[in-house]
Amino acid sequence: GGFEKTSDWLDWYADPSRPTFKLPPGAVDSHCHVFGPGAQFPYAPERKYTPCDASKDQLFALRDHLGFTRNVIVQATCHGADNSALVDACRAANGRARGVGTVKRTVTDEELQRLHGAGVRGVRFNFVKRLVDFTPKDELQEIAARIAKLGWHVVIYFEAQDLPELWDFFTSIPTTVVVDHMGRPDVSRGVDSEEFALFLKFVREHENVMTKVTCPERLTKSGPRALNGEKNAYTDVVPFARKLVEEFPDRVLWGTDWPHPNLKSHMPDDGLLVDFIPHIAPTEELQRKLLVDNPTRLYWPELAGKTS
Numbered sequence: 469g470g471f472e473k474t475s476d477w478l479d480w481y482a483d484p485s486r487p488t489f490k491l492p493p494g495a496v497d498s499h500c501h502v503f504g505p506g507a508q509f510p511y512a513p514e515r516k517y518t519p520c521d522a523s524k525d526q527l528f529a530l531r532d533h534l535g536f537t538r539n540v541i542v543q544a545t546c547h548g549a550d551n552s553a554l555v556d557a558c559r560a561a562n563g564r565a566r567g568v569g570t571v572k573r574t575v576t577d578e579e580l581q582r583l584h585g586a587g588v589r590g591v592r593f594n595f596v597k598r599l600v601d602f603t604p605k606d607e608l609q610e611i612a613a614r615i616a617k618l619g620w621h622v623v624i625y626f627e628a629q630d631l632p633e634l635w636d637f638f639t640s641i642p643t644t645v646v647v648d649h650m651g652r653p654d655v656s657r658g659v660d661s662e663e664f665a666l667f668l669k670f671v672r673e674h675e676n677v678m679t680k681v682t683c684p685e686r687l688t689k690s691g692p693r694a695l696n697g698e699k700n701a702y703t704d705v706v707p708f709a710r711k712l713v714e715e716f717p718d719r720v721l722w723g724t725d726w727p728h729p730n731l732k733s734h735m736p737d738d739g740l741l742v743d744f745i746p747h748i749a750p751t752e753e754l755q756r757k758l759l760v761d762n763p764t765r766l767y768w769p770e771l772a773g774k775t776s
């Protein structure tokens with residue numbers, strides 16, 4: 469929206485609909501980004517894509533339009549380990565945003581304290597090969613051990629076919645682990661596939677693992693339109709997200725993933741993404757855990773259990 473094109477990716481949806489689904493008070497958008505503006509917060513030279521600028525003010529306007537109370541802003545690879553745009557947005561949110569940053573092993577304790585003071589509560593390790601180059605596991609283990617001491621958690625983004633080779637590293641992380649986008653299952657294999665069974669085993673056998681049930685727009689093969697009279701879009705992703713919500717109701721999170729970097733086939737209307745929630749969390753209790761209790765316990769423990 470409203471800027472010169474800097475990438476060949478789609479811009480985010482400029483005029484999202486008002487969701488039909490009414491978000492509960494205290495609902496948290498647990499996965500979203502701020503990008504630049506590039507003039508103020510330059511993108512990382514090592515990035516593998518250049519996103520559209522997406523400012524904190526536009527993110528907060530979307531928060532209010534959709535009816536969320538808080539945001540968890542996640543560092544994306546286009547900003548590398550420069551968390552300045554993320555910190556700026558968290559500070560501007562007056563306590564209504566927390567951050568998940570990216571750090572290298574050279575990060576100082578003072579820098580970690582500064583990030584904590586701004587509202588950062590975790591670090592992100594990205595293993596999606598089209599987004600990042602390889603980082604040695606010993607560096608990641610060193611970072612995980614340091615941030616665990618701060619009470620932070622580790623967010624991991626990987627593709628389902630890479631889970632076997634990453635299993636030992638993931639299960640050695642000494643703090644809460646939060647998986648982005650359900651570990652990117654290949655939904656065409658079906659919810660009973662061996663691949664998804666391995667992901668369920670990973671979550672089932674490790675109480676410290678949580679997962680975001682996000683990004684149907686990235687994972688779908690059936691596309692955004694409601695099909696065969698179905699009321700909702702992304703019908704092929706629903707069984708995966710619903711299985712996780714129903715089996716692990718206290719360990720799931722949801723987010724818009726605005727501004728949806730690297731989407732080429734279509735750009736989701738964020739209002740319709742919110743209307744996807746009742747299809748994966750069919751009861752009020754499941755919706756409250758997914759949208760309020762779980763993210764508040766993880767990111768605002770000081771508020772956990774209180775009203776919104």
Ligand SMILES: O=C(O)/C=C(\C=C(/O)C(=O)O)C(=O)O
Nearest residue numbers: 543544545546599725729730
């Ligand atoms: O925004 C997302 O969560 C997904 C993507 C990008 C990143 O996570 C990133 O650059 O860090 C993607 O799949 O391209």
